[in-house]
Amino acid sequence: MKMISVYDSVGSILSHDVTQIIPGEFKGRLFKKGHIIKEEDIEKLLSIGKEHIYVWEPEEGQLHENDAAIRLANLVLGEGVAKSEEIKEGKVDFFADRDGVLKIDKEELLKLNTLGEIIVSTLHNNTPIRKGEKIGATRVIPLIIEEEKIIKAEELIKNKIIYVEEIKPKKCLLITTGNEVYSGRIKDAFLPVIKSKLAYYGSEVIRQVILPDSKERIIEEIQKGFAENVDMIICTGGMSVDPDDVTPTAIKECGGELVTYGSPILPGAMFLLAYYNDIPILGVPSCAMYSKRTVLDLVLPRVLADERLSLNDIAAYGHGGLCLDCKVCTFPHCSFGK
Template identity: 45%
Template sequence: MKVKSVDVSEAVGMILGQDLTRIVPGEFKGVAFKKGHMIQEQDIPVMRSMGKNNVYVLKLGPDEIHENDAAATLAGLVAGRGLKGSEAAEGKVELKAERSGLLKVDADRLTQINLLTGVALATLHDGVLVKPDEVAAAVKIIPLALPAATLDKIAAICSGLPLVSVVPLSTQKAGLIITGNEVYDGLIQDRFAPVISQKLSALGSTITETVFLPDDKLRIAAAIEQLAGKNDLVIVTGGMSVDPDDVTPAAIRSTGAEVTVYGAPVLPGAMFMTAYLQGKPVLGIPACGMYARVTVLDVVLPKLLAGERIDRKYIAALGHGGLCRKCADGCRYPNCSFAK
């Protein structure tokens, strides 16, 4: 890349090699054209009004790509379905979600790209929920021009497979079972049903039926089987500890469901259970689910609705960040470190 001085009338289409400051007494003082700007026809009279008859421009070599073109190319290589790129400006492109959904990021390939000189690719955490038009990732080219070879390396890393994408959440029907003698006998009022209903509704799914049962293993198991036959998902609340009178885990197992998780390194939510009955998820939710603002359920539900399977390896990895800080000034989830 070389720098040379040219008459502004000859500079159209060239890359500005200096910041140009404009002063309008009493109105404006600052950079009107930044270094790296691609000079346009309409810029010429403005530059002349600033007293600039000659400007320094950059001349790219045959193997160099302007920062904006490089940023646009990089964005196209990494962006998958559900994302749209902004217009490149100052070597930067933002990737915004086209729809609500679960953000998927290949962190290993992300690191490989960021190890290359001259590029920066930042994303939100893998597995977070994003809304339409929310910025999920951003591409930035550090120098004014990037070697074409760097983009070739990025293309090889991507190998035609998107690095960042947004997976839509499916609309599912859920059956809800509230266990506990004290609720069933009317000694206390249930607080689980409205909480679980609101969490599902916020994700576009619904509870079709709510069943109240005492701590009876056989009755709970029968209800699980019945609701699994009519719904996409079954949620069972209460009775999840290892106390002798807490029979919900045993009831879930007795249906023949495959238990993939019992116990999670996430607080609140340690006594969480995930099982699969004829391919349908059955979730066991501990008592914290009715009073804690955020629990492991908030982390797991979006993944289930995005079609992902909850297994022990995934749950074990949540331990890094799995401790809720219980912020005294108000919960900011998901804009916090919990279960990231």
């Protein structure tokens, strides 16, 4: 790459994007890499402080920022992710190519970003994502980078760092318990909440059954769900530690594997998760009826993406598991669950 005076640049080809910044009004590309300088461009370049431009003359062992960014994108991107067709100012943007849950290998990402002169930036791991949403980007810091640095990155990173787990529609059995609901003294408020949250991800409640606080009846209905081959069972009501709240005990005794009863998430401390073979059973506490965001919003998309959650997965939510109940909710693009 060589530097020439703007006044001598007519007919030359830019080797990099030229950015214009007008404070408070505009920041973007004034000229694109490959642009052929014309006489009328000289004044524009001078107005942004460019008295010289650079013409890159390739040398062996060096990469232009655009070429390096493409190699980095190809290195880190896995299934369910697309990259921008246009490279702007040496940066490649990443977008979700399907609805799902964004997965980031944070350890591998840290390795890559500690190499120096290379950056990859993403949204948080486990963020629910819609197709087309921007989820990350990559670029190199210098305009020209030693190819050896990119080769080192390619040798270091063995697995894809960024991918989107696809959410699969599921049919759910909803079991609502509580003597007060069963007797008709109060109206069930869980069904519209659960239906709405499932529908957002293309899933549905195929059947709801309302039961008294009877351990035997709850076990019976859960086992009926197994026989019906439902994809998921959600139990609501009776999730606290009161003596007559028997739903957790019923779930534990239905023949499945208990993952956890309790979570470090607020709202949602009394959450329960179990599995019967591949069928997840969620015990959802009453906070889901009145709180805008709860443990259910964090766990549900991962369950719908067929991720088998462990106790460690739930315990990890202690860091970031406090919902601030903001007046204007921006979930999932907030600190909750991150």
